[in-house]
Amino acid sequence: MTIARPRGTNDILPGESEQWQVLEEAIHRICQAYGYREIRTPIFEHTELFERGIGETTDIVSKEMYTFSDRGQRSLTLRPEGTAPVVRSFLEHKLYGQALPTKLYYVGPMFRYERPQAGRYRQFYQFGVEAFGSGDPALDVEIIAMPIQVYKELGLETFEVCINTIGCPDCRPAYREALRSHLADSKSQLCRSCQTKYDRSPMRILDCKEATCQELTKDAPLILDYLCSGCRDHFAEVKRYLELLEVDFVHDPRLVRGFDYYTKTVFEIKVESLGAQDAVGGGGRYDRLVEEMGGPPTAGVGYGVGMERVLLALQQQAGDALKPSGMDGFLAQFGGATKEQAVVLAHRLRALGLKVDLDYLDRSLKAQMKAANRSGARWVMIIGQEELENNQARIRWMYDGTEEAVDFDTAAQYLAAKGKEPITQ
RNA sequence: GUGGGUAUAGCUCAGUUGGUUAGAGCGCCAGGUUGUGGCCCUGGAGGUCGCCGGUUCAAGUCCGGUUACUCACCCCA
Known part of the structure; x- marks a missing residue:
């Protein structure tokens, strides 16, 4: 064998590249139909951007980043996700000074150092959108509806939309305490990783797959009972708009998602047939992120979609739609x-x-x-x-x-x- | 980072209790038609059996190591 491609990367060969073109065309067309405009940020950024933006305790930052020093001894990192760079650019160019909300989308490769498996790679492609400057629940719903339209137009019909709310910095602390006290006596029975989550981010225990952890959290208090009135109303409005748009969804009170920056609405779209890595898209609201990154208080909401996973699901569900056309x-x-x-x-x-x-x-x-x-x-x-x-x-x-x-x-x-x-x- | 499975032709795979020049189907090239595709027939090219070491008279086959791929855990898109 001569030199092979690096682990977890893929060559997209003719036959498949045409499928990518079909997907990319749908993304551009639908994002623009919703009034979003494309933003292209660098493939690498200062390492600090992700440490601050994603959260130092997340798996991504603590063990999955491709970080290197350039010849000027700057610490740089291949982007592991799209939101932090977009926020950085939004602030750097002071886009908040223009008419709000600012609606942006991106398409491109992301990099995470993980063991590859079905639907998971070290270089993978995402498209995503971010909308800044509005806390309107109707915007959350627009954000959820957009990837669904992409899936449907491509012929992907079988998927499940899960939504939840995880509150805001005003009401979440009380819930976290309630969760801790509920689990206090049984803390030693939790799995190893959940024991560390107990102090750091107890809500993440809710989506642990360990049977014992699930059993222990079965009767745990629900965040719905701890939401402040603002978060409660927001979530009710999100559900109402989803119903108006006839979007089928399930409320999954255990859905919490990995990034530290989410507030209020979180959602995830799953395709069961994909195997262990079944999420084809996910996102949520992040009303504090822009401010935490040094900007003016600015609400935000967005999502990311794994393009390889969409294509895998499409290859399972939509056969002919992806056949490339031949020569004339x-x-x-x-x-x-x-x-x-x-x-x-x-x-x-x-x-x-x-x-x-x-x-x-x-x-x-x-x-x-x-x-x-x-x-x-x-x-x-x-x-x-x-x-x-x-x-x-x-x-x-x-x-x-x-x-x-x-x-x-x-x-x-x-x-x-x-x-x-x-x-x- | 942890665990399971796999590694033989471009692709998908056979290969017997270790035994002589390692096979098939598909694909590719050529011919059957001195200028006509798909179907059919004939022929051909193409392989350091992932790599290193060990056992043996003899290793694709057994043993050890290693690398890659793959699935799963963790986590995520």
Whole structure:
């Protein structure tokens, strides 16, 4: 073996790259339909940005970042998520000084040092959106509806939308205390990681998969009973708007999510058939993050979607929608002057926007026909000595094998017009 | 970071209790048609059996190590 790709990375080869293009097209189109505009931030940032933005205690920051020093001894990190860089850019360019809310989306690679498995890679692609400057629950719902529309338009129908609220810094402390006191006596029975969560972020114990932890939290107090009136009203409004939009959802009181910065609404969208890594998207509200990062108090809400996971789910659920379209035509020739004519006509056809190819290996007509068939060409233009003498190309329609003669001068225009007609067979 | 599974042709995989020139299907190339694709037939190219070491007269096969892939845990998209 020669040099292989780094662990957890993928080459996206022809055949699959077309699927990515379909997905990316839908993302751009739908984000723009909702009034979001694309932002492109650097692939790497100062390490400090993620330490402050995501939270030093999270797994991502404590053990999953690709961090390195550049030649100027700056500590830089390949971005592990999209929100912190967008917030940084929002502040750096003082976008809060313009008309609010600011609605942004991004598409691109993220990097986390983890053991790869199905649906999880070290370099993976996310698209996400962030909306700054409004605390309106209708905006939370817009944010939830957007990825759902992307899934549906691509043909992904089977997924589950889970929502929850995790309160705000005013009401959450009381709930955390209630949770701690509920678990105080049984703390020693919790799994190892949950024992450390007990002090640091007890709510994360709620989504532990250990059977004993689940059992111990079964009758734990619910945050709904501890919400301040603002958070309670907000959550009720979110649910009401979701119902108005006829978005099916389940309220999962155990959904808490990993980042420290979330407030109020959190949500996650799952596809069961994906295996252990079943979340195709997730997000929530983060009304304090912008201020914590040194900006003016600014509400925010956003989500991130794992594009590999969407494609995996799509490959399971939507088969044909992702098939790449083939070539329009192929020009077969016999070398010498016939090749010159083919090269000229191919050039003209391509200038007219048709997808055409020709042989560059001096192969037999039979081999050229085979290549044409394989490329998906609808027609083959055959240019031999006889055609040259008559100044006419022979056009063979591949779906039924019929042939016709067309003047070289008009062939390109003729095929360009024909190319727009639907294939009947 | 922890655990399980796997590693033979471009791809998907066979390969007997260790035994001579390691096979199939698909794909690729050529021919069957001195200028015609798909179906069919014939032929061909293509492999340091992941890597290193050990046992043995003999290792693709057994043993040890190692690397990669893969699934799961943790966590997340």
